[in-house]
Amino acid sequence: MKITILAFGNIADLTGKSSWKITCGNNTKDLLQTLHGEFPELHKVKYVLAINKKLILMNTLLNDGDTVALLPPFSGG
Amino acid sequence: MKITILAFGNIADLTGKSSWKITCGNNTKDLLQTLHGEFPELHKVKYVLAINKKLILMNTLLNDGDTVALLPPFSGG
Amino acid sequence: MEQNKIKNVFVNGAISPIFVGEAIAKHTNKKNIGAHSIFLGQVRCDLIENNSVVAIHYSAYMEMAEERLHEIRESIFKKYNLICMHIYHSLGRVEAGGICLFVFTSSIHRKDSIDACTEIVERIKNEVAIWGKELFEDESFVWKNPA
Amino acid sequence: MEQNKIKNVFVNGAISPIFVGEAIAKHTNKKNIGAHSIFLGQVRCDLIENNSVVAIHYSAYMEMAEERLHEIRESIFKKYNLICMHIYHSLGRVEAGGICLFVFTSSIHRKDSIDACTEIVERIKNEVAIWGKELFEDESFVWKNPA
Numbered sequence: 001m002k003i004t005i006l007a008f009g010n011i012a013d014l015t016g017k018s019s020w021k022i023t024c025g026n027n028t029k030d031l032l033q034t035l036h037g038e039f040p041e042l043h044k045v046k047y048v049l050a051i052n053k054k055l056i057l058m059n060t061l062l063n064d065g066d067t068v069a070l071l072p073p074f075s076g077g
Numbered sequence: 078m079k080i081t082i083l084a085f086g087n088i089a090d091l092t093g094k095s096s097w098k099i100t101c102g103n104n105t106k107d108l109l110q111t112l113h114g115e116f117p118e119l120h121k122v123k124y125v126l127a128i129n130k131k132l133i134l135m136n137t138l139l140n141d142g143d144t145v146a147l148l149p150p151f152s153g154g
Numbered sequence: 155m156e157q158n159k160i161k162n163v164f165v166n167g168a169i170s171p172i173f174v175g176e177a178i179a180k181h182t183n184k185k186n187i188g189a190h191s192i193f194l195g196q197v198r199c200d201l202i203e204n205n206s207v208v209a210i211h212y213s214a215y216m217e218m219a220e221e222r223l224h225e226i227r228e229s230i231f232k233k234y235n236l237i238c239m240h241i242y243h244s245l246g247r248v249e250a251g252g253i254c255l256f257v258f259t260s261s262i263h264r265k266d267s268i269d270a271c272t273e274i275v276e277r278i279k280n281e282v283a284i285w286g287k288e289l290f291e292d293e294s295f296v297w298k299n300p301a
Numbered sequence: 302m303e304q305n306k307i308k309n310v311f312v313n314g315a316i317s318p319i320f321v322g323e324a325i326a327k328h329t330n331k332k333n334i335g336a337h338s339i340f341l342g343q344v345r346c347d348l349i350e351n352n353s354v355v356a357i358h359y360s361a362y363m364e365m366a367e368e369r370l371h372e373i374r375e376s377i378f379k380k381y382n383l384i385c386m387h388i389y390h391s392l393g394r395v396e397a398g399g400i401c402l403f404v405f406t407s408s409i410h411r412k413d414s415i416d417a418c419t420e421i422v423e424r425i426k427n428e429v430a431i432w433g434k435e436l437f438e439d440e441s442f443v444w445k446n447p448a
Binding site for chain 2: 195212213214215217218221243254255275278279280281282283284285286287297298299300301
Binding site for chain 3: 410448
């Protein structure tokens with residue numbers, strides 16, 4: 001799978017970039033393993049995933065070209 | 078007792094005046110009898126009394142010089 | 155805290171939106187405020203038995219109203235953690251579309267300002283000696299029912 | 302009803318009190334409105350470990366935030382009897398004392414505007430992909446905790 005990754009807030013500080021492409025397996029569990037391999041500090045922070053702008057709560061299948069966002073807790077307002 | 082009467086809202090429309098003096102007995106029950114004698118239409122409208130700006134809920138003794146206000150339901154805001 | 159200031163609540167005629175904006179602007183130097191809640195009452199052009207309300211004329215038993223507004227201020231400042239509270243109510247004629255009530259509360263966190271603002275509005279409507287007279291196009295009128 | 306209009310929520314920098322006043326003024330010609338509720342979020346000069354917050358820098362996942370704001374608008378219009386709803390949120394830097402959130406609801410009777418305004422504020426804080434970065438005097442920063 002070719003996936004676009006978006007990172008926000010303190011996650012972008014930690015990864016050092018806010019948008020990049022990644023190649024990974026066909027589900028989010030696999031994607032997270034790949035990301036945690038590259039950025040071990042992701043273990044220490046709280047975030048959720050959104051695939052194509054929809055929040056996901058469990059392991060979810062990915063499609064080629066999906067955009068996955070790493071979202072720390074919202075703090076608008 | 079010499080009492081000052083204040084009337085507001087539709088009560089003042091009904092009495093035709095908003096402030097006047099009255100001579101009556103020493104309690105609000107007696108005062109109301111006097112007022113209802115003069116303005117029989119007071120029977121038809123809803124109002125409460127305040128003596129010297131304090132709402133009263135039952136028959137209350139009056140003192141010479143008291144101000145009694147006839148207050149229809151509030152409708153500010 | 156402002157709870158001991160004597161506040162002038164009553165305004166002749168409508169409260170202007172510019173006045174509301176200026177009231178907000180005065181709080182930018184209060185750096186501990188995190189939340190403002192505002193309620194505005196606006197005069198509706200209600201249709202009552204085919205007659206349009208063109209304005210409301212407000213009158214009050216001033217001395218009693220001011221005393222009760224002071225009590226409301228004191229009790230709201232005791233109950234909620236507020237930084238500021240402002241209350242303005244129109245007297246006299248306010249045209250339909252005009253603002254007749256402006257309640258403005260400010261606090262560190264949002265819950266205090268929101269809950270205080272709502273409670274002040276309820277208490278003004280229920281407890282303060284103010285009456286509205288709805289004026290119609292044909293110059294007849296009706297005394298407003300309590301909301 | 303305005304629920305189908307596409308609304309531009311995001312504002313660069315602080316929301317000015319004059320803008321709030323002007324937004325209110327635009328509603329004087331809507332003669333069926335009886336109640337307006339407004340919530341304003343203001344940037345606090347918090348002291349965090351002896352360091353003063355001088356500003357907050359807001360960023361958002363714009364596409365996702367706009368989609369969710371649209372869903373919030375739709376569901377609030379379904380749930381409450383509102384005449385108008387306006388939501389503005391800052392992006393970029395807002396100095397302490399500046400306004401970063403402006404929620405504005407209008408209805409015939411007060412309960413709808415008050416309850417809708419409160420619910421919109423809660424939902425924006427909990428559901429919309431916006432992040433605040435608290436900037437300190439010494440140019441260090443910390444990501445804001447959800448309120």
